[in-house]
Amino acid sequence: MRTLEPGLLFDALADRGSTTRVHLSRPLDLPDDGRTAYRIEEIAALVTRAAGWLAGLGVAPGDRVAVIKPNHWDYVLLACAAARIGAVPALISASLPPETLRLLLKRLDATALVTTADTLAAARAAGTDPTALARRTLTLDAPAPGAVPVADVRGHRPPPPRHRDASAPLAIMHTSGTTGVPKLVGHTTASLVHRIAAAEARRWPLVSSRPGDTVAQATSYAHGRALTWTLSAFWLAPRTVVLLDGFDPGRAGPVLRAHRPTVLEATPSAYVRWQPLATAPDNPFRHVRLYISTFDAVHPPTVRTYLAATRRRLPLWVQVWGQSETGPLTFRCLTRRSVRTRGERHPTTRDLGRPVPGRTRLRVVDPATLRPVPRGEPGLVMARTAALCAGYVGEQERLLAKSAGRWFATGDLGVVTRSGRLRLLDREVDTVPGGSGAEIEDVLHDRLPEVVEAVVLGRASGPPLPVLATRDGTLARDAWCRAVADLPPLAEPALVPLDLLPLTATGKVRRQELRDRLLDDAAPYGTGRWT
Template identity: 60%
Template sequence: MKPSDLGTLFEDLVDRGVRTVAELDRPLDIAPDFGTTYTMADLAGLVRNAAGWLHAAGVGPGDRVAVVKENHWDYVLLAAAAARLGAVPALLSDHLPPQTLQVLLKRLDPALLVTSTGVLDNARDDETDLMGFGRRTLVLDGRYPGAIDLAALRGTRPPGFVRRAPDAPLIINHTSGTTGTPKLVLHTAETLIHQLAAREAQRVPVLSSRSCDTVASAIAYCHGRAVPWTMSVLWLAPEKVVVIGSGSPEALFTHRPTTVEALPSVYVRWQGLTQVPGNPFEDVRLYVSTFDAMHPPTVRAFLGASRRRHPLWVQVWGQTETGPMTFRFLTRRSVASRADRHPTTRNLGRPVPGRTRLKVVDPRTFQEVPAGRPGLVLVRTSARCVDYVGESERYAAKLSGGWWNSGDVGVRTRTGSYLLLDREVDVIPGQSCVELEDVIEDRVPSVVECVVLGTPGQLPVPVVVTTTGALDPAEWIAAVRDLPALADPVVFTWDRVPRTGTGKVRRMELRALLHRGPATFGTGHWT
């Protein structure tokens, strides 16, 4: 038996006798007085109650429900509640600029906007009205003029469960939006549950959650990864899941994890914890990273923090539209410091066996290129999303004979693995921004993060993030002495860099901040 329906997920887990306990870093925004410990029965009851609230707010089968709130696991619970009604949840990050949220809400035309006073106040301060693009607005944390107060709906009985066809719309998530307005990615039960969550819920040695595991997650719960993670991990019934929405690591000291999945930006911010006595990662056997590139020093630090004999890091390359495309195991040996400058994490491994096929093509002719030659990476997978809401033509333009244009530039090696060079829009001819970032972070310990921006007619500019906002000039000169010519580094602290809800750098906004202009070597046609 495999997970098959988001709307009844938690009830199905109760029926299966799953005794996993969920520990949260803070109370849920939809249940602020309940506390931070939940059984599966507690979660099933909360989803039923939430379905009652949504129904009382006028949501019915086929309606879209937009959710914009602070990051936490109740994104997934609200999605399950909407799915129980036969509605289609659309999960949007509160980190999106108000004007971007307005564009996305206009495309969605939701029957209900579920949000918070903080989101609405922030939009109002930006002279943006978010309430005008849905029929009704439900506020989770108090009264707001023109909106429904959640307190008025509590206690409403939910209607019966509505079952939908496997190919009917199930959920909408948005892409990261690093290069502009995010796309609204539409998945069905077939693509998101049957092809992703259900397959991940199968037991695989090393990778799958075990009954004795404490599984920690610190991701963006509005992201397309959140629902498959929730369904697959809980279906495998570990002893405990630790859900971190705030990014604060305090819960890890109380509930010490054996497996960790986190945003790359969270791993970077937690890296200092790997050096403290009694660090919370001492018992971790498995780390998982998706969402964005991870650089060698960070991977090395976390593998070194574990007291296990052979801890593993699983690096997954995927997209909201496709799910995982490749994966690779990293070990202490594979990320050990090296004297040469070849990166240790640009090789993203091989396609997922039996599920995904990749090929590299010339960006002009779309003819497949031989191994060793860079090109656009195309992917074929049954987990591919079915549309971009409000941008169907854009979706169709990224398809070529059943192959999906990832927008990434890479190389297929002669052994069948894939090297990631850059996003097409970020590419620098003859170089790799990601590789340069790898090398710089590896050579300059004070650099927390590096972003290299290329502009035609100018030297690439490295933007380096340090804790203090300062950089030792001598250390920098020594680090880049044998690298391609670079402009002088721009030094920022973490908070000065514009980011998405998953912590990715908004490169176009960063370019504007540095007055570099919008021109890039890439076309940006496939972002």
């Protein structure tokens, strides 16, 4: 589907007369007069201008262009601009630790780096100079040592749009990095556009946007989901698209009230942080008919809160499970009835539903032998999909080590039920003896409303350590004892202030960093082989 290619998407939409209006939670970091509202043809013109800046910087077809900047949708627009001239955008979150940024840039070996002066200053203050790891650097906001300011390349005429072979590299994005250094995932037009975005750009009953919808998105725009979502969401041409650059409820609330969504996609951590908005008298979610969550399974009380917040008679929550390497693998539709029961020992949201029909296959194998195990028995989840990435940049052998023929090891442990549904247990490296740490986290969230974040850290010797962040920093002893009475043995909980939890760009907890901080050198219960 050539019209879905990132470099030409907005031109194609403008040509067909799309009337979608775009509203932003703050102005883009791309210099454009501080605007927060756009028409499609204006977005197309902005992408074309940015392509000219890259060409003026000397970027040529096939070159890798790293983008590291504050989180916002212009990550995607810069990716479109790079793709337009035949370059390969590599989107990297500025929230990564400096040493991780240094390592990823070294692996990437980029021709150009697009960033901001503030981002460079913060990295240098922490001991990393990104300009030393790319041949040329462009700053979007102000001059900076070792970088070309955008004023020097403004007005450069972009070359004609470049088409590339479907099997050629199209874009690079990184994994979340919860268990260590993120991997740089390389996708082609065939995998990212033809296999993932094109499938979502079809108008499916109930789970796709409609022409009259107001569609809102809150995510880390440095991750691959932002690019595929942009391609498919804009192709469906809703009336309005609202793009939020962060998860702070104080900043998101006024934007969501000004443009009340009917379709909302956000990371699980955004949903968790916005729960007070959903229970406020003037909650902004009263018109939502469709919630979508990606990146992680969500906790039952979160789903319950949002389904109760809307005035729609039959709202849906679509929970999608997948990975940067594969795109969506399973989906499940949750209703108010699905999450009605509270405090269950085995919560429902770890049931991830069935594989995407006709597009993915799953099987569960013994992690040691890779032989399939019977349905109902736990093991390593392997996926087979035509959307599999082309490889890991700078670590190609790693993809081979995670593959068995055409099957890819997800690194997750799970159970395929007798009816063919996938029940997620844990990341293999995060597993706990005799159960599921992820399930315990769900139970703790359901039974302890004061808990904002629960993380269960498994270890080879000793009971798992529960790490809790609560709304006021305290936890009543009797409430804790009641909550864990029927759970597997756990260590005494460690209370950590929410703002001291190490988080990824999508709001996931960096578990390895938390382990290093709280468990010293205690070995994990899992092997980490499939990370």
